Amino acid sequence: xKTVSTNNWLVPALAIIISITSCKTQEKATVSEEVAPVEAxxxxxxxxVETREYQAAYTRTFDLIHTSLDxxxxxxxxxxxxxxQLTLTPYFYDTDQLTLDAxxxxxxxxxxxxxxxxxxxxxxxxxxxxxxxxxxxYTRKDTLKVWVDYVAKPEELxxxxxxxxxxxxxxYFINPLGEDKNKPKQIWTQGETESSSCWFPxxxxxxENMTQDIKITVDSRYVTLSNGLLVSSKPNGDGTxxxxxKQSLPHAPYLAMMAIGEFAVVKDKWKGIDVDYYVEPxxxxxxxxxFGETPAMLxxxxxxxxxxxxxxxxxxVVVRDYVSGAMENTTATIHGEFLHRTDRELLDGDxxxxxxxxxxxxxxxxxxxxxxxxxxxxxxxxxxxGEYLWLEHxxxxxxxxxxxxxxxxxxxxxxxxxxxxNMVRFYYDNKEDMFDAHSYNKGGRILHMxxxxxxxxxxxxxxxxxxxxxxxxxxEMHQLRLAMEEVTGMDLNWFFNQWFxxxxxxxxxxxxxxxxxxKKYAITISQNQDLKEMPLYRxxxxxxxxxxxxVNRHRIDLTEVEQTFEFDVLGQPQLVLxxxxxxxxxxxxxxxxxxxxxxxxxxxxxxxDKVEAMNGLKGSSSDDAVTAMLNLLDDEYxxxxxxxxxxxxxxxxxxxxxxxxxxMWLAQKDPKSSVRAEAISFLAERFSKGESTRTIIEGAxxxxxxxxxxxxxxxxxxxxxxxxxxxxKEAEADASGSLISAIASLxxxxxxxxxxxxxxxxxxxxxxxxxKYVFVQIFGKYLIGQDFSAQLKGLPTLKDLALNEGAWWxxxxxxxxxxxxxxxxxxxxxxxxxxxxxxxxxxMDEVRAKETNQMIKGMIGE
Ligand SMILES: [Zn+2]
Numbered sequence: 008x009k010t011v012s013t014n015n016w017l018v019p020a021l022a023i024i025i026s027i028t029s030c031k032t033q034e035k036a037t038v039s040e041e042v043a044p045v046e047a048x049x050x051x052x053x054x055x056v057e058t059r060e061y062q063a064a065y066t067r068t069f070d071l072i073h074t075s076l077d078x079x080x081x082x083x084x085x086x087x088x089x090x091x092q093l094t095l096t097p098y099f100y101d102t103d104q105l106t107l108d109a110x111x112x113x114x115x116x117x118x119x120x121x122x123x124x125x126x127x128x129x130x131x132x133x134x135x136x137x138x139x140x141x142x143x144x145y146t147r148k149d150t151l152k153v154w155v156d157y158v159a160k161p162e163e164l165x166x167x168x169x170x171x172x173x174x175x176x177x178x179y180f181i182n183p184l185g186e187d188k189n190k191p192k193q194i195w196t197q198g199e200t201e202s203s204s205c206w207f208p209x210x211x212x213x214x215e216n217m218t219q220d221i222k223i224t225v226d227s228r229y230v231t232l233s234n235g236l237l238v239s240s241k242p243n244g245d246g247t248x249x250x251x252x253k254q255s256l257p258h259a260p261y262l263a264m265m266a267i268g269e270f271a272v273v274k275d276k277w278k279g280i281d282v283d284y285y286v287e288p289x290x291x292x293x294x295x296x297x298f299g300e301t302p303a304m305l306x307x308x309x310x311x312x313x314x315x316x317x318x319x320x321x322x323x324v325v326v327r328d329y330v331s332g333a334m335e336n337t338t339a340t341i342h343g344e345f346l347h348r349t350d351r352e353l354l355d356g357d358x359x360x361x362x363x364x365x366x367x368x369x370x371x372x373x374x375x376x377x378x379x380x381x382x383x384x385x386x387x388x389x390x391x392x393g394e395y396l397w398l399e400h401x402x403x404x405x406x407x408x409x410x411x412x413x414x415x416x417x418x419x420x421x422x423x424x425x426x427x428x429n430m431v432r433f434y435y436d437n438k439e440d441m442f443d444a445h446s447y448n449k450g451g452r453i454l455h456m457x458x459x460x461x462x463x464x465x466x467x468x469x470x471x472x473x474x475x476x477x478x479x480x481x482x483e484m485h486q487l488r489l490a491m492e493e494v495t496g497m498d499l500n501w502f503f504n505q506w507f508x509x510x511x512x513x514x515x516x517x518x519x520x521x522x523x524x525x526k527k528y529a530i531t532i533s534q535n536q537d538l539k540e541m542p543l544y545r546x547x548x549x550x551x552x553x554x555x556x557x558v559n560r561h562r563i564d565l566t567e568v569e570q571t572f573e574f575d576v577l578g579q580p581q582l583v584l585x586x587x588x589x590x591x592x593x594x595x596x597x598x599x600x601x602x603x604x605x606x607x608x609x610x611x612x613x614x615x616d617k618v619e620a621m622n623g624l625k626g627s628s629s630d631d632a633v634t635a636m637l638n639l640l641d642d643e644y645x646x647x648x649x650x651x652x653x654x655x656x657x658x659x660x661x662x663x664x665x666x667x668x669x670x671m672w673l674a675q676k677d678p679k680s681s682v683r684a685e686a687i688s689f690l691a692e693r694f695s696k697g698e699s700t701r702t703i704i705e706g707a708x709x710x711x712x713x714x715x716x717x718x719x720x721x722x723x724x725x726x727x728x729x730x731x732x733x734x735x736k737e738a739e740a741d742a743s744g745s746l747i748s749a750i751a752s753l754x755x756x757x758x759x760x761x762x763x764x765x766x767x768x769x770x771x772x773x774x775x776x777x778x779k780y781v782f783v784q785i786f787g788k789y790l791i792g793q794d795f796s797a798q799l800k801g802l803p804t805l806k807d808l809a810l811n812e813g814a815w816w817x818x819x820x821x822x823x824x825x826x827x828x829x830x831x832x833x834x835x836x837x838x839x840x841x842x843x844x845x846x847x848x849x850x851m852d853e854v855r856a857k858e859t860n861q862m863i864k865g866m867i868g869e
Contacts, residue, residue, distance in 0.1 A: 008199050008334040008368075008387075008442070059434040064379035064483075065212035067098040069105060071260070072150070074217050076207050079224040079247075080194060080267075085180040087159040091207050092120060097147045105139045105153065108204035108211035110177070111164035115156040125154055137208065159206045177205025179813075181268075181327045189771055191287060193268035195326045195341060197334060198261040200380060200438050209260040214378045214481035217260060220253040225267055232266045232285055234258070234337050236319050254337065256318060257479050259376045264336035266324045277302040280316070285324035286347065296350045298323055300359055300401070304366050307400050308393070311467055314474045317374050323362070328813025332776075333361050335368030335390070343814075345775045352744055355680050355714040359401075360394040360410065367393025375474060378481040380438040384430050384507065385482060387442070388450020395451060405614035405644040408589055411455060412615055415592065418448035427510035427540060431484050452592045453506045459590045460502065460547050461495050469494040484508075501545055506592075511541025513593030515565075521579050528552070528576045530585060533569045536593070543568060544593075551587040553610060554580045560587065581606045589615045601627050608635040617647050621654040633658050640669050645679035652685045656692065667694055671703050680712035687715065691722030701726075708734060713742070717749030724753050732757060739765055747773055748781055755789035760797040762789070767804055780820050783808065787824030791831055795839035798828055799846065806850045815860040822867060825850060 073094040078087050095105065114132055117139055118125035130139040137155075145151060161176040181193040196206055204211040220238075223231045227248045231237075235254025242248050270285040273294035282301055284294040301321065309315040318338045329343035342365075346358050371389030391414065399407035421444035428445050430453070435441060458466035473482075473490035488503045514536040520529045530550065534543060546565045551558050554577060563572045574583075582603050586595065599607070604627075607620035617639065624632045636658070639651035652673070660666040670693075673686035687707050694700040707719040716738060724731035735750045742750055747769050754762040766786045773779040783805075790801050805828075808821035829847045832840040851867060858864055 008331055008365075059436065062379065062381050062433055062435060062438070064214055064381075064481075065210075067212075067214065068100070068102060069095045069210065070098050071095050071210045071215050071217045074207065074209060074219040074260070074263075075221075076219070077222040077224075078206075078265075080180075082180060082183045082192070084160075085162045085183050087161075087178055087206055089155075089157050089159060089207060091155045091157070093153045093155070093208065094150060095153065096150045097145050099147055101144050101146045103141045103144045105141055107137045107139065107153075107155075107208045108135070108201065109137050109155070109157070109208040110135055110202070110205045111160050112208070113158040113160060115158070116154075117156075118154045120152040120154045128153070155208045157208065161205050164205060175200070175202040175205070177202030179328070179330070181813075190327055191269055193266070193327055195266040195268075195324075195329070196264050196336075197330055197341070198263055198336065199334060200261060203260045203263050206265075207263070209263075211260055213259050213261060213376050213380065215260055216257045216376070216479060216481065218255055218257050219263060220251060221263075221265065222249055222251050223265060223267065224249045228269060229267050230270045230272060230285065232264075232270075232322055232324050232339050234262070234264060234339050254319065256337075258337045258373055259481070262335070262337045262373055264334075264339050264341065266326055266339070266341060268326070270324065273298075275299070275302055277305045277316070277321070280305075281320040281322070283320070283322040285322060287325065290325070290347045290349075293347075293349050293353070296353050297346060297348060297357070298362060301362060301366065303401070304363055304397060307397065308367060308370065311396065311400070312370060312474060313467070313471045314370065316369060317478070318369060321366070321369070323365075328811075330813055330815075333365050335365045335372055337369065337373045340365040343776065347774055349743070351711055352713065354712045355744055360398070363397035364390045364394050367396075370474060374479065375477045376481045378483045380441045381433045381435070382431055382483045383441040383446045384450040384453075385484060385487065387446040388430075388454055391447045391451035392454040395455060403644070405646060408613060408615050409646045411452060412589070412618075414448040415452050418444045418452070419594075421445070421448075422512075427512075429510050430507045449512070449592065456506070456546075456590045456592055457491070457502060459588050461491065461497070461499075465491070465495045505542040505544055509542050511536055513544050513546060513591060515591070515593060515595045515597075517585050517595060517597035519583060519599075521576075523579065526576055526578065528574045528580060528583060529571050530563075530574075530583065531569065531571045532565055532585070534565070534567075535596075538568070546591065548585070548590060549587040550574075551582075551584040552576065552580050553582040553584070553606070554578060582610065584611060584616065589613060599623060601629060601632065605629070605631045605635050608632070608639065614644055614647050614650075617642075618650055621650060624654070625657070628658050630661065633660055637662075637665065637669065640673065645677070645682050648673070648677065649679075649682050649685050652682070652689055656689055667700070670694070671700070674703055674707060680710070680714045683707070683710065683712065683715045684718035687718050688722050691725060695722070695726045708738070713744035713746040716742075717745035717747075720746070720749045720753060724757070728757055742769070743772060744775065744778060748778060748785065751782055751785040751789065755785050755792065758789070760793050763793070763797050763800060767801070770804060770808075776814060776817070780816060783817070783820040783824060787827055790824070790828060795832065795837070795843050798832070798843055799839070802843070802846055802850070806853075809850060809854050810857060815863060818854075818858070818860070819863055819866070822851075822854060822863065 071093060075092040076089060078089040080087055111134060114137070117128050117130050117137065119128055119142060126142060128139050128141065130137050139153065159178060161178040164176055177198065178196050179194065182190040183192060185192055201211040203209055219234065221233050223233065224243070224247050225231055227242060227246055231250045233252035235252055237250060238253045239251045240248060266285065271288045271291035273284040273286065273291060275282040275284065284298040286294045305316050305321065320338050322338060323340045323342060325342045325344055325346045327344055329341060331343065333340060333342045342361065368386060368390045372386035377383050377385040395407045395411050398410050425443065430445055430450060432441060469491040472494055473487055476490060477486055484503065484507050488499050492499050513534060516533050516535060518531045544565070547562060548565065550561045550563055552561065552574060561574060585597065601624065604620045604623040607616055611617065611620065621636065636651045636655050639647050642648050642651070670686045670690045674683055674690055677683045677686065687704055690700055691704055704719060704722055707715055710716060720731055720735055723734065731753055735753050738746060739750060751766065754765060766789060770782065773782045790798050805821045805825055809818050809825060812818045825847050829844055832843045855867055
């Protein structure tokens, strides 16, 4: 899943959500823009491993073979009325006891089904588990059918306030009474990690594996979606309809799903398999633009793994108020509403990575499932690496490397908060903690290193073997190692031990020497990571030696604390590039000469090399360096062009007309909106006094990209506030994405209370979680600058966010703003300030009564 999680690596007061990738929890939640000094806290929160409980895989006493459900809903009470029939067989040992997970149920009856007759069974039920006394001892040659008649009450789960459940209600009713006119009525489920048992009785463990069919009865106007195929759809003659969904291939119970709502279904195909996109009707015209790469992804993953997509169909649905980023329910992925984008919004960025991530789970996660949450990297590291693979295939190595590098930096940022953790983690406090930047980001980088260590062909052969040997089964990390060992003939314990069963990353320093007399070139590499906590790594990597117009590659094998590698050369190389494939999971401290960096800028092939060179030339304004950077403005990769723009901003450029011409060209013609936006801000910063520049900048207000419009508005506000305010007013009605943020920023700095309506009206238009978090923060800044009556008018909106937003970080954002307003008003002795403080206190009381997220609860106090 791609998630946004309740992970402890968010620093509430300072965090800005920068990226939400996909899957259940992290998927990734958040990276703080300013990282608070939390080392002390991290130490406190990380007791010695021995004090934590070993998290064993669940013992399998029964094998759950098939689940058959018949469900309908009471929207008003937010309950599911269900009948379940489970087909089971003892796993190995004889038994007369069956334990099922069933969270927050009202149980009407539990029976043994024999042909058509039901024999009531005795059971104990504590609200979480049913212990059923069977009528006799069963052996593994027996198959039994257990029948459960029940009502699932997810809302009452929260009322019980179980700390472990937090947001994990499993079954969610959105706008159930239709009171919110701006929100559709929907029902959807979220099973991972162990919440499917909030809506049907099951063995809620990742090492369980079942087929299923679900009969869903709904009001005829609703569309339903579940796993597998829709095998029948029958009107009942009373305004309701019953859909039967059947999945004939086994999967883990946490992957079961339902979504119900008034969706438009846009149809696509892949090799005869239905590929459907369920969106709100408003987004029907954009569904292909949002999801259209899905068939190409199915092609690519099937080919590269030499293992065709295994399932019966592939659907994706966008739901409201989703609790995570996205979730890889088998054949029926759920996405948060930030996937809803118009084709115009898609000009500024799509969610292809998330779509790829969830799809790749259908091999790694759904087809082969982690045996326990301790082994979560077998799901999430792969899905994260699936993003890299897709980007490399579709958009080229530079785009993939850029993404991989960003992910590694997010992992570094998270380490600053959580400390170093094992990847396969048998000791944790809460299974939800596994959904972190280790399991996702770091794991993705480890897999990339594995691929580059053993070679592409071996890596993909190994994955193929792993899938074939473990399909429809639960595995632990060793199965992956064994597959890779079988293919390569190598013992790979060293690789798996240091990366997956240990913690930390490499911290290298590299120095270079050349001996002209002997024509020997030497590289000395030291490993500086704390060896008490982290391994001494073995890292095979490539070294490229550039000499006389040729480049020679050498493979070195770093194994020691300090190690020198010597190469015979024909003369002094122009450049020696250590880790030429940029695979290192860790930091590399290395200083080259200015000439070498300039050479690297001109000759090294990859985006990350060029970034490294630009960083190396930060302090330089030599003509050579500046000329090389100017040339990169024509690079074929947009990321390089943008990075060169950023690097040049701090340089004095002698040929101003060349620079200006290039900027004007990029501002108007670059195919990538983020490059146009960057060029406009650069142009405004350096040349805004000129009439011709101002004409070009104002001309950019006709761009289709919201990103460009936002940058343009900001640029104009730097030299003509009144003009910017009037352009903002004109742009308000049609604004979206970063344009909304830019207008909001402008108003928060310059605007009066006449802009309050813009904020109140815009909030529902911001669907991207990052944008929305930021928007609420800017709204807070704006309100602080207004009088108390305006603040009071803003209160209902903040209250609604604080109480009703599905995503915890949005509730948090609103609560932060409310706190800020209260602190601002408290010392002031006027009636309106007192009213405001009272009103905010009342909202906080409501939040306290309703909030289930532990982190928010901790912040507001019990
Ligand atoms: Zn995932």
